[in-house]
Amino acid sequence: AAADTDRLTRFLSDTRALRATFTQEVRDMDGAVMERSTGTMVLERPDRFRWDYLEPAEQHVISDGRTLWLYDPELLQVSVRPLGQALANTPALLLGGDLGRLEENFIVTPLDDQEGIHWYELVPRDPEAVFQQMLIGFRGETLAQMELTDHLGQSTRLTFSDVEANPGLDPALFGFTPPPGVDVIGEGG
Amino acid sequence: CAAVPPTTPLEGDSGWRRHAEAVGRITAWDLQGRVALTLEGEAWHASLLWQQLPDSYRLRLSSPLGQGVAMVEGRAGEVRIALPDGTRDRAADAETLLRRHLGWRLPVDGLAWWVRGLPRPGPEARPRFDDAGRLVRLEQSGWRIDYLDYVRVGGQDLPRRVFLASDHLEVRLVVSHWTLPPDGG
Numbered sequence: 477a478a479a480d481t482d483r484l485t486r487f488l489s490d491t492r493a494l495r496a497t498f499t500q501e502v503r504d505m506d507g508a509v510m511e512r513s514t515g516t517m518v519l520e521r522p523d524r525f526r527w528d529y530l531e532p533a534e535q536h537v538i539s540d541g542r543t544l545w546l547y548d549p550e551l552l553q554v555s556v557r558p559l560g561q562a563l564a565n566t567p568a569l570l571l572g573g574d575l576g577r578l579e580e581n582f583i584v585t586p587l588d589d590q591e592g593i594h595w596y597e598l599v600p601r602d603p604e605a606v607f608q609q610m611l612i613g614f615r616g617e618t619l620a621q622m623e624l625t626d627h628l629g630q631s632t633r634l635t636f637s638d639v640e641a642n643p644g645l646d647p648a649l650f651g652f653t654p655p656p657g658v659d660v661i662g663e664g665g
Numbered sequence: 666c667a668a669v670p671p672t673t674p675l676e677g678d679s680g681w682r683r684h685a686e687a688v689g690r691i692t693a694w695d696l697q698g699r700v701a702l703t704l705e706g707e708a709w710h711a712s713l714l715w716q717q718l719p720d721s722y723r724l725r726l727s728s729p730l731g732q733g734v735a736m737v738e739g740r741a742g743e744v745r746i747a748l749p750d751g752t753r754d755r756a757a758d759a760e761t762l763l764r765r766h767l768g769w770r771l772p773v774d775g776l777a778w779w780v781r782g783l784p785r786p787g788p789e790a791r792p793r794f795d796d797a798g799r800l801v802r803l804e805q806s807g808w809r810i811d812y813l814d815y816v817r818v819g820g821q822d823l824p825r826r827v828f829l830a831s832d833h834l835e836v837r838l839v840v841s842h843w844t845l846p847p848d849g850g
Contacts, residue, residue: 500730500731502712502727502731504725510697510714510725510727511697511712511714511727511731527729527730529729532841532842533699533839533841535699535710535729537729537730546708546710546729548699548701548710548839550699550826550839551699551701551710551826551837551839552837553701553703553708553710553837554708555701555707555708555709555710557707604750606728606732606749607732624730624731624732626731626732626733626749627733627749627750627751628733628736628747628748628749629733630725630727630731630732630733631731632730632731632732659703661703661706661707661708662706662707662708
């Protein structure tokens, strides 16, 4: 049966920090897989997160709550920008964001369970949002999957494993110091 | 133009000529990679999927988390663009659309040659070769193109990392996968 939104609400209020490994699959509007990548993710409320893509190539998306770094070692470049303008309504911000902003930013609808996963549909209230619709799925109380559909019909499915709620996290994880030889473009928040 | 004539302007030693001729025969590919564009002090990262056929192509740019940012589809004489805010537009060439909607002056027709490690036919080119007869640097059409490394694909060496710079835009491309049709297109 479709549960009410308490599972999602509990997750957002009880989970101050999270660590998980993820696989990311991007599909085009015909459903063909365009890209598959894996990595690890950590986050800590509010708005601190780190997505380390490891395969097929290394790429890092890091926020300390004010500044967003996007570091690509092979391109020898890191782009730096204030977090606010960069990531409104994206999953990274949502997972790190607080409950108050959920209802403010999204229309939340519990969906029917599928294969033991409790799904919620989140539609951004802001039409300019980066994606059209987001689904969040829980296995029991644990975050299991997310699926984002954007305005070009592309969908990104994130599958989480080894999920740890409220792990102890080293604050240094949420900062970034460019190694020598890397071009730094832009300024932070 | 999406049509990709097989021959290229060939100077340089015989190693280069053999290499350029072989790579010039590749007129279809799937290229999966990442690109960083720097314009007026602001950098912009995207993953790129470039599907090229002899007479048409499709370029897809997505943000790191997979959200579609732009899709460009081209056939000889007509190019279309689709953007996340719902904008759809058409023009005779991709450069017009990219400039109009994203502010980039990027010669996509030229890129179809440069990304293979070849000068584009026509404009004057100043190449520099490595001892394996491959391009290391190319100056053409107001762009300086540096080939940082190559990767072996289907019997050919194709660029893996390419950094391109014009007076107003810098483009850095790393290819994670080149996929060629069995007969090279």
